[in-house]
Amino acid sequence: MFGLIKGMGITLKNLAKPKVTYKYPHEPLEMPDRYRGIQHFDPEKCIVCNQCARICPTDCITLTGKKHPDPNKKGKIIDTYDINFEICILCDLCTEVCPTEAIIMTSNFELATYSRDDLFKNMKWLHENDQNIRQDNISSKPKPGGNQA
Amino acid sequence: MDFFVILGPVVLLFIVLGFVTYAIFFERKVIGWIQNRVGPNQVGPWGLLQTVADVLKLLIKEDVIPQKADVSLFKLAPIIAYTPAFAVLAVIPFTESLKFADIAVGLLYYMAVSSITTIGILLGGWASNNKYALLGGMRSAAQMISYEIPLVLSVVGVAMSAGSLNLTEIVKAQQTGVWFVLPQFLGFIVFLIAAIAELSRTPFDLPEAESELVAGYHTEYSGFRFAFFMLAEYTYIFAMASLITLLFFGGWSAPFGLTFIPPLIWFIFKFLFFVFFLFWLRATMPRIRVDQLMEFAWKVLLPLAILNIFLTALFKEIPVLSQFY
Amino acid sequence: MLRTEEMLLNVGPQHPSTHGVLRLVVKIDGEIIQDAEPVIGYLHRGTEKLAEDLNYTQIIPYTDRMDYLSAMTNNYAICHATETLMELEIPERAEFLRVIVMELNRVASHLVWLGTYLLDIGAMSPFLYCFRDREQILNLFNELCGARLTYNYMRVGGVKWDAPPGWLDKVKEFVKYMRNQMPEYHGLISGNEIFIQRTRGIGIVTQEMAISYGLSGANLRCTGVKWDLRKNQPYSIYDRFDFDVPVGKTGDLYDKYHCRMQEIIESLKIVEQAVEGFPEGGSTMAKVPRVLRVPEGEVYVGIESPRGELGCHIVSKGKDKPWRLKFRRPSFYNLQILPALLKGQNIANLVAILGGIDIVLGEVDC
Numbered sequence A: 001m002f003g004l005i006k007g008m009g010i011t012l013k014n015l016a017k018p019k020v021t022y023k024y025p026h027e028p029l030e031m032p033d034r035y036r037g038i039q040h041f042d043p044e045k046c047i048v049c050n051q052c053a054r055i056c057p058t059d060c061i062t063l064t065g066k067k068h069p070d071p072n073k074k075g076k077i078i079d080t081y082d083i084n085f086e087i088c089i090l091c092d093l094c095t096e097v098c099p100t101e102a103i104i105m106t107s108n109f110e111l112a113t114y115s116r117d118d119l120f121k122n123m124k125w126l127h128e129n130d131q132n133i134r135q136d137n138i139s140s141k142p143k144p145g146g147n148q149a
Numbered sequence B: 001m002d003f004f005v006i007l008g009p010v011v012l013l014f015i016v017l018g019f020v021t022y023a024i025f026f027e028r029k030v031i032g033w034i035q036n037r038v039g040p041n042q043v044g045p046w047g048l049l050q051t052v053a054d055v056l057k058l059l060i061k062e063d064v065i066p067q068k069a070d071v072s073l074f075k076l077a078p079i080i081a082y083t084p085a086f087a088v089l090a091v092i093p094f095t096e097s098l099k100f101a102d103i104a105v106g107l108l109y110y111m112a113v114s115s116i117t118t119i120g121i122l123l124g125g126w127a128s129n130n131k132y133a134l135l136g137g138m139r140s141a142a143q144m145i146s147y148e149i150p151l152v153l154s155v156v157g158v159a160m161s162a163g164s165l166n167l168t169e170i171v172k173a174q175q176t177g178v179w180f181v182l183p184q185f186l187g188f189i190v191f192l193i194a195a196i197a198e199l200s201r202t203p204f205d206l207p208e209a210e211s212e213l214v215a216g217y218h219t220e221y222s223g224f225r226f227a228f229f230m231l232a233e234y235t236y237i238f239a240m241a242s243l244i245t246l247l248f249f250g251g252w253s254a255p256f257g258l259t260f261i262p263p264l265i266w267f268i269f270k271f272l273f274f275v276f277f278l279f280w281l282r283a284t285m286p287r288i289r290v291d292q293l294m295e296f297a298w299k300v301l302l303p304l305a306i307l308n309i310f311l312t313a314l315f316k317e318i319p320v321l322s323q324f325y
Numbered sequence C: 001m002l003r004t005e006e007m008l009l010n011v012g013p014q015h016p017s018t019h020g021v022l023r024l025v026v027k028i029d030g031e032i033i034q035d036a037e038p039v040i041g042y043l044h045r046g047t048e049k050l051a052e053d054l055n056y057t058q059i060i061p062y063t064d065r066m067d068y069l070s071a072m073t074n075n076y077a078i079c080h081a082t083e084t085l086m087e088l089e090i091p092e093r094a095e096f097l098r099v100i101v102m103e104l105n106r107v108a109s110h111l112v113w114l115g116t117y118l119l120d121i122g123a124m125s126p127f128l129y130c131f132r133d134r135e136q137i138l139n140l141f142n143e144l145c146g147a148r149l150t151y152n153y154m155r156v157g158g159v160k161w162d163a164p165p166g167w168l169d170k171v172k173e174f175v176k177y178m179r180n181q182m183p184e185y186h187g188l189i190s191g192n193e194i195f196i197q198r199t200r201g202i203g204i205v206t207q208e209m210a211i212s213y214g215l216s217g218a219n220l221r222c223t224g225v226k227w228d229l230r231k232n233q234p235y236s237i238y239d240r241f242d243f244d245v246p247v248g249k250t251g252d253l254y255d256k257y258h259c260r261m262q263e264i265i266e267s268l269k270i271v272e273q274a275v276e277g278f279p280e281g282g283s284t285m286a287k288v289p290r291v292l293r294v295p296e297g298e299v300y301v302g303i304e305s306p307r308g309e310l311g312c313h314i315v316s317k318g319k320d321k322p323w324r325l326k327f328r329r330p331s332f333y334n335l336q337i338l339p340a341l342l343k344g345q346n347i348a349n350l351v352a353i354l355g356g357i358d359i360v361l362g363e364v365d366c
Helices: A002-015 A051-055 A093-097 A123-128 B002-034 B050-059 B071-091 B106-114 B116-127 B131-162 B167-176 B185-198 B223-248 B263-284 B290-317 C047-051 C056-064 C071-086 C092-121 C125-145 C167-190 C193-199 C207-212 C253-276 C330-335 C338-342 C347-357 C361-365
Strands: A039-041 A061-067 A076-084 A103-105 C007-011 C023-029 C032-039 C297-305 C308-316 C324-328
Touching: A002 B002, A002 B263, A002 C125, A002 C167, A002 C193, A039 A123, A051 A061, A051 A093, A076 A123, A093 A103, A093 C056, B002 B050, B002 B071, B002 B223, B002 B263, B050 B223, B071 B106, B071 B116, B071 B223, B106 B116, B106 B131, B106 B167, B106 B223, B116 B131, B116 B223, B131 B167, B131 B185, B131 B223, B131 B290, B131 C007, B167 B223, B185 B223, B185 B290, B223 B263, C023 C347, C032 C338, C032 C347, C047 C056, C047 C324, C056 C071, C071 C092, C071 C297, C071 C308, C092 C125, C092 C167, C092 C193, C092 C253, C092 C347, C125 C167, C167 C253, C193 C253, C193 C347, C253 C347, C308 C330, C330 C347, C330 C361, C338 C347
Parallel strands: none
Antiparallel strands: A039 A103, A061 A076, C007 C023, C023 C032, C297 C308, C308 C324
């Protein structure tokens, strides 16, 4: 009997405690800088090395390149770049391998749509997704102050 | 007078519906606060219209009857469950003048009529042709029958002290002496536990134990038939909270001579305290197990209730104490 | 004696307390269980087979989805196995970060267990309280690696991210906060007579039974067997920390509960020590080649996940992909004892016993 009364005291005490829930979606959730949201893509920087498509565990990235329009320059430029967010698991490996930071994470995460087709994002869409881009992109390098414990 | 007889129950029905609406809302709010949440706050100002919206949703839902169900019983069950819940309110006096039926055996009437609901629940569970519903219905029947006995026996002490089974008389008996919660404390505890079990609220919510039986006897019910079961459940909360107030807390009588507050307000105040207590309990307690529930009723509550009767009879004969009994 | 008929009851795959998509075919007589048979596989995704077609880095996000309540330990299992085969030296800083996140994850996982267990038994509020506290851990992880559940944090040779500025202070604060929360849980649950009634003496596992069924984790320790891979086969840098292995006596559900509650305390102890001794500077990644080619060979490593011994067996043929990968998932092994425990119990105990085993269906089905 005593334990029950003690438990009731604890629940009563919690009645007055401040609420811990978020007001999402009325107030947008602020995600930390490292948050793995939807990728931002910068066609200017892409060198069509295909590394992102190769590292992707779910094969959700498809890209094609074309020859550089300026005949004096070597290499390719990006032609199409699509990410299928139906199967993308936001594992961040594509941004990790990208040598030029052409593909980079943002902390936007709202992807819900009414149609699966809308989840197929092309280069233009990914390029326009340019808010909340991750600042701190050099992973696994000791940060100054990382151990300011 | 005729006017009151006809219109009174209708008004009461709407009061009960209003109570049920806001009891559900209040329950969700209280449990939300206890769990560091805000509770429903989207529909209407402060979420006040949440239950209204929920009920509306239930009413416009498709009326689903399982193919293999016993259709007529399936339809009948919610009615059988709800009718007695409303019928018991007839004998509850809210104040000295505000009452519907002033019968001499009011208490007995309450106990007798309220047990009819069990039949509705059992029928619903059986007619659904669902194994979980059947288990829930069976549990419900077993639980109601076992807990009715200590429930009735625990109020015998009150009836002995008041010398009447009429609820108005019981309240009047408390106005001259102390509230029965003090002299009948043992009876009160037994009654409280048995009442919670009768209401099948946590920790005795076995008939609809969500984690075990999905939804118990109303697993297959949806739409307004489901709403009727819910309505019955919350109407019983209304009735039971009223009854506890009447039997043990002096009904509408004001404590400490605070008579400037009208009796009806006192009644509502005491009544709401019990409603809150039920919600608070629900937020705290885990569920008791079905066999332990039975053991508890027969081996603990029943002897205690009988002991209470003997003690009341004994104390009535002791000169100093008898003024309290 | 009245002749009664037995009834087959399908518990799950859609049932509030099967913790996912487990299905139990239960033969009941009244409410007494005569026979129970777990049917698994509803969440089978073929992780092990898929892994044969993925390189070692690509497997890591898949392991996140096995035991989704403690993805960090899964990450570690595959990384540790690969590193063992490659004989890599892991930088100090990475090891400390790994230990911190794994132990925090253990706390988070046990909190989910506690909350859902109490929900199974019928109490609502502890569930919300547990999630309130777990939220803090998830926020810490979110800040560290950018995800709340599927961390994909560890890499072969180290970890992906170093701790962001001020993160370790937050961890320290959390340890303090969590310690203060423990009395609340104990007050609400441990002394609750109904909870004691529901758990004490129920689902008793004897030591012999536990060992012969291959149980591990709290399921084994509650019977009194002091077996914790962090102590008995130290991996990573666990040998440097001072912590106890809580054991039970009777092997009933109440002991399981207490084992897990104490494990939370022990984990917090480890986190605290790891934050204290966190090395200054240094890299968080070992020098690994761009393309990971694991030398030919075979390795099995077992680590202590919140649920028990999480093993990872890799057979490599010297390619950048494993030739065969096998996970020993503790939930899968622990679940096997369920039919034996359920015989003769009633439906209410089914839920309590199933919850006590602490299965994660993502891991059972893998």
